[in-house]
Amino acid sequence: MxxxxxxxxxxxxxxxxxxxxxxxxxxxxxxxxxxxxxxxxxxxxxxxxxxxxxxxxxxxxxxxxxxxxxxxxxxxxxxxxxxxxxxxxxxxxxxxxxxxxxxxxSQRSKITGLYLLLLLSSGDTSQFHTVLEGLIVEASLDGRSVEEDPYIKYPVELERSLMEGSYDKVWRATKSSEVPTEDFGLFSNVLVGTIRREIADCSETAYQSLPISNAKDLLFLESEGAVVQFAQERGWNLKDGRIYFPTQSDAVAPVSETPGTVQPINEDQRPEKGIALASASVIENTIGYARELETIV
Structure with a gap:
């Protein structure tokens, strides 16, 4: 011993x-x-x-x-x-x-909360809900709510925001005092990275180009320099303060528009109109949320 x-x-x-x-x-x-x-x-x-x-x-x-x-x-x-x-x-x-x-x-609550966050960041929502259901049953037998535990409440609320499509809430939660410990911050960053890639995928489908300033807000990046680095990693083209997505940059020239706005793909150029339109709505809302966050954080 x-x-x-x-x-x-x-x-x-x-x-x-x-x-x-x-x-x-x-x-x-x-x-x-x-x-x-x-x-x-x-x-x-x-x-x-x-x-x-x-x-x-x-x-x-x-x-x-x-x-x-x-x-x-x-x-x-x-x-x-x-x-x-x-x-x-x-x-x-x-x-x-x-x-x-x-x-x-025992550090059971912390380890379990971290495991839930790992499942969330890897997209394994099925296993996430399996584990959570067991915790809910156990908590109910003791006459308490599972969300009384801050280590469990954190990933549960993140998952809820993800299901709502409220990426701004996820981003805000990972940057605030709501993070239970620094260890949770590690998986939180992975989760934000996953969300960022999903938004990037939607942007490529929904738009011909985006201003770098909008992309900064949209992708929850700290600076325009970070946007440039991210764009280069994705193979996006940069010109005159805008990001042009590879599948559209050679085929379509930018149209006249109000500076700082998002430029959608023309209707006849959308590969999947239904998906693109839905993506466009999410992106527009996310940009709005991100701008509001800048006045809060």
Whole structure:
């Protein structure tokens, strides 16, 4: 047990000092071996609750390390390994009040909230709702709402905004004090990046060109320089303060318009009129929201 305590202390220190490689080395070389020696890779009623709690804490620190290294595969593996420990600790705490103190050291809410955010950022809404439904049932049995937990409430509200198409709300939530911890900010940035790519795809379908100033608001980028970099990565053409999408730039010349407005594709040039029109509406609304945000943030 003392060896597990030493490993836990060293992992906390490595994470506090942002020595992620060192933490990963401890986990791969020492932690796994120690857990095998103590036979606590899986919780058991024959093992003391305190020992199981130490094993669970090591796995949680492993999940946090993986997250900060942006290793989603490893993070998911730790999340899955943790589920039997969370179930075990919940069961023993409900049957024996003397063990409720063990739950106070658990980071279950945080790890679960981060997992939900990972699912959201990767577009796995089916698994997101499967996990969330289980949490809702569990919370209802305790006479509480799942959204009373800030770690769970954050991804739930983000998902709700995404379903509404309120990308501005998502962007605002990821830039405010609503983010529970810095660790949530990592996946939040991934989610914003996913949204940005989706908006870019819609823009290519719906429009011939966009002013760079509008694209900055539309794509939730911090500067016009960031827009230029993003445009270059997408293979968009830049000319006279505008972005021209590759599929249209050679075929269509810009028309006379009010400076700073969005220029739609002509009707006979739209590849899929229904989709393009819907996309145009979303884009116009998003630009409006983004402009309003500039006066708030």
């Amino acid at each position: 003392s060896d597990l305590n030493t490993i836990i202390t060293e992992l906390h220190k490595s994470l506090e000092q942002n020595k992620l490689d060192h933490a990963a080395e401890i986990l791969s070389r020492r932690a796994k071996h120690a857990l095998l020696e103590q036979n606590v890779l899986f919780p058991s009623t024959t093992t003391s609750p305190q020992l199981c709690s130490q094993a669970r804490e090591i796995l949680e620190l492993g999940a946090i390390t993986s997250l900060r290294q942006m290793d989603s595969v490893s993070f998911v593996r730790y999340y899955q390994q943790l589920q039997p420990f969370y179930d075990f600790e919940r069961d023993i705490a409900s049957s024996d009040n003397t063990h409720k103190a063990i739950l106070k050291t």
